[in-house]
Amino acid sequence: MRLTLHVWRQANSAARGGMVTYQLDDVSPDESFLEMLDKLNEQLIERGEEPVAFDHDCREGICGSCSLMIDGIAHGPDAATTTCQLHMRRFRDGAEIYIEPWRAKAFPVLRDLITDRSAFDRVIQAGGYVSVNTGSAPDANAVPVPKADADAAMDAAACIGCGACVATCKNASAMLFVGAKLAHLARLPQGQAERRMRAKRMVEQMDAEGFGACTNQLECEAVCPKEIRVSVIAAMNRDFLRSSVF
Amino acid sequence: MGTRWLANFLGSSIGSKVTVAVSGLVLFGFVLGHLAGNLLVFRGKGALNDYAEFLAHQPGLVWTVRAVLLVALLAHVSMAIRLQLRNRAARPQPYARNATVQASLASRQMLLSGLLVLAYIVYHLLHFTVGATDHAAFEQVEQVVRNGATVQRHDVYRMVVTGFGHVPVAAAYVVANALLAWHLSHGVSSLFQTLGIDDPRYLSWIRRGGIGLAAVIGAGFISIPLCVQLGLIA
Ligand code: HEM
Numbered sequence: 001m002r003l004t005l006h007v008w009r010q011a012n013s014a015a016r017g018g019m020v021t022y023q024l025d026d027v028s029p030d031e032s033f034l035e036m037l038d039k040l041n042e043q044l045i046e047r048g049e050e051p052v053a054f055d056h057d058c059r060e061g062i063c064g065s066c067s068l069m070i071d072g073i074a075h076g077p078d079a080a081t082t083t084c085q086l087h088m089r090r091f092r093d094g095a096e097i098y099i100e101p102w103r104a105k106a107f108p109v110l111r112d113l114i115t116d117r118s119a120f121d122r123v124i125q126a127g128g129y130v131s132v133n134t135g136s137a138p139d140a141n142a143v144p145v146p147k148a149d150a151d152a153a154m155d156a157a158a159c160i161g162c163g164a165c166v167a168t169c170k171n172a173s174a175m176l177f178v179g180a181k182l183a184h185l186a187r188l189p190q191g192q193a194e195r196r197m198r199a200k201r202m203v204e205q206m207d208a209e210g211f212g213a214c215t216n217q218l219e220c221e222a223v224c225p226k227e228i229r230v231s232v233i234a235a236m237n238r239d240f241l242r243s244s245v246f
Numbered sequence: 247m248g249t250r251w252l253a254n255f256l257g258s259s260i261g262s263k264v265t266v267a268v269s270g271l272v273l274f275g276f277v278l279g280h281l282a283g284n285l286l287v288f289r290g291k292g293a294l295n296d297y298a299e300f301l302a303h304q305p306g307l308v309w310t311v312r313a314v315l316l317v318a319l320l321a322h323v324s325m326a327i328r329l330q331l332r333n334r335a336a337r338p339q340p341y342a343r344n345a346t347v348q349a350s351l352a353s354r355q356m357l358l359s360g361l362l363v364l365a366y367i368v369y370h371l372l373h374f375t376v377g378a379t380d381h382a383a384f385e386q387v388e389q390v391v392r393n394g395a396t397v398q399r400h401d402v403y404r405m406v407v408t409g410f411g412h413v414p415v416a417a418a419y420v421v422a423n424a425l426l427a428w429h430l431s432h433g434v435s436s437l438f439q440t441l442g443i444d445d446p447r448y449l450s451w452i453r454r455g456g457i458g459l460a461a462v463i464g465a466g467f468i469s470i471p472l473c474v475q476l477g478l479i480a
Pocket residue numbers: 214215216263266267268270271273274277322323326327329330356357359360361363364426429430432433434436437438440441
């Protein structure tokens with residue numbers, strides 16, 4: 001395959017960036033999107049140019065490191081698929097592809113396609129945990145959990161924190177992420193003690209980081225590689241209302 | 247008892263959203279009631295003017311509703327604008343290539359449709375409530391005989407027929423109410439989601455019902471200027 005790539009290049013967070021166009025030949029349809037970028041980088045290095053910096057780690061769709069807005073869609077055109085699991089057969093030969101970093105005030109660009117997503121870490125630190133005194137391990141079956149709750153908690157816990165929801169949201173809102181983190185603990189007995197405080201603190205931190213507010217357009221649900229549903233946002237709104245008004 | 251909790255709540259993203267949703271629900275409820283009253287025009291002059299006379303004799307009710315609506319409108323507009331500003335600030339650098347996967351056009355143009363509806367609300371109040379834009383139509387009265395005596399009352403029916411007899415006026419009402427319906431086509435289901443009411447048992451009812459009610463409201467209001475223009479109400 002022959003591709004024309006328009007890639008965002010930016011030397012560092014203070015520098016002004018811009019789109020740079022590259023031609024790439026001999027791309028195999030069996031390559032993943034990141035392997036295609038590896039190939040581009042090998043050519044850039046051979047030519048003595050700076051390779052394109054992009055985030056990645058597991059390359060098997062579970063760590064949440066990879067990102068990329070591909071033709072304006074977070075993680076590219078396939079539903080429920082991270083960029084590392086996207087394959088070039090999804091594109092036509094001769095295609096022009098736009099590749100940009102996540103764009104949000106709370107996710108500043110560090111270099112090229114890499115953004116600083118530590119705002120998510122600070123939201124988790126604000127309350128996305130359960131405090132327990134450790135001691136001898138309790139019996140695993142001592143706390144009964146209804147199957148429906150266990151399933152719902154597990155669905156929410158599938159969130160890998162990649163930030164695609166923020167990147168795709170027209171308002172750069174992090175509510176799908178925060179909702180998922182809250183729902184995953186709020187559905188379990190262990191999460192009850194700190195439930196209200198958690199919702200309040202995490203929402204406050206989310207606001208302080210400069211994320212936007214959801215307008216229920218459901219773009220996040222459409223691109224989330226783990227298919228987190230906006231019902232977690234409704235659940236977050238309920239818990240936040242309870243903690244701050246009722 | 248302090249008020250800091252309230253300031254914190256209203257200052258938060260979710261608190262602002264809930265304010266827009268609750269005030270939107272109040273405005274939506276009024277719009278439904280207002281439509282039901284207005285549709286009396288199809289039952290003839292007597293029915294509409296009776297209803298108007300009834301309201302004119304309920305100043306307590308009318309002014310309470312007006313006060314609630316004013317507060318709701320101010321809260322709705324101010325919080326909605328503040329949210330939009332916050333949302334714009336959250337993405338200072340736009341994408342070179344931007345795609346929309348499933349967000350409806352209505353959901354992306356809520357500020358535009360809302361501001362146009364606001365302009366229309368101002369015009370509409372000047373037109374039919376204050377009588378500033380069409381004084382002659384507004385001043386019309388009707389004589390009715392009651393207990394043998396002739397009394398005079400405001401002829402709302404004539405006012406509407408005369409007002410909507412002007413093509414530009416009728417056209418403005420048609421466009422404005424189409425915009426209101428467009429605003430509500432996203433707004434109604436959205437407010438339930440914001441308030442956390444989204445149980446899967448009735449989620450599809452909310453989503454489809456929201457669009458259905460928006461269409462009913464649009465069609466209902468538009469039918470009046472349209473029928474006057476077509477000569478079906480005279
Ligand atoms: C009869 C008048 C109006 C009615 C019935 C109405 C109704 C609604 C409803 C039900 C919502 C959804 C709330 C939610 O998403 O939770 C909404 C949202 C909104 N309204 Fe209105 N509205 C009216 C007038 C206005 C006006 C005058 C403006 C002017 C700025 C406006 C601006 C907005 C905006 C920007 C939103 C989006 C908020 C968001 O998506 O989070 N609306 N409206």
